[in-house]
Amino acid sequence: MSQLARLWARGQLDARSPSEVSNDQSQRDCTLSALGIVLQEEAAAGQAPEPREFWLWPDNVQAWHCWIGVQTQWRVGMSGATGLDYTGVRAYLDELGLEPSVRLDVWDGIQACERVVLSVWADRKSAR
Numbered sequence: 001m002s003q004l005a006r007l008w009a010r011g012q013l014d015a016r017s018p019s020e021v022s023n024d025q026s027q028r029d030c031t032l033s034a035l036g037i038v039l040q041e042e043a044a045a046g047q048a049p050e051p052r053e054f055w056l057w058p059d060n061v062q063a064w065h066c067w068i069g070v071q072t073q074w075r076v077g078m079s080g081a082t083g084l085d086y087t088g089v090r091a092y093l094d095e096l097g098l099e100p101s102v103r104l105d106v107w108d109g110i111q112a113c114e115r116v117v118l119s120v121w122a123d124r125k126s127a128r
Contacts, residue, residue, distance in 0.1 A: 001060045005067070005113035009120035013054075062102065063109025066093065070110060081121060084114050 007013035073088035
């Protein structure tokens with residue numbers, strides 16, 4: 001999960017499902033077509049990188065979905081994001097009604113992703 005969070009933080013991971021990507025592309029193509037614009041195949045032009053496929057252990061899938069679900073809960077200060085607002089994360093998990101043992105595993109996964117993402121963002125900031 002940490003590797004996925006690292007890729008996500010770097011903007012190198014599209015967390016949408018294949019059907020969501022397909023729908024977005026269809027909507028984009030319809031909109032451009034209505035304007036009389038036709039795009040060349042991005043992959044043929046060498047602009048789109050080969051998609052990388054990652055698999056999560058089944059035990060991590062729910063934690064990853066919850067991680068994506070709490071992205072509106074970042075605390076942001078003058079220097080940028082400082083961490084997740086745990087009150088908001090707890091409220092989100094309360095709404096899901098997870099069993100206590102599952103909830104602890106999900107919480108651990110969310111915190112692992114949070115640590116990696118904050119580290120990536122700090123490295124990016126120091127590289128500027």
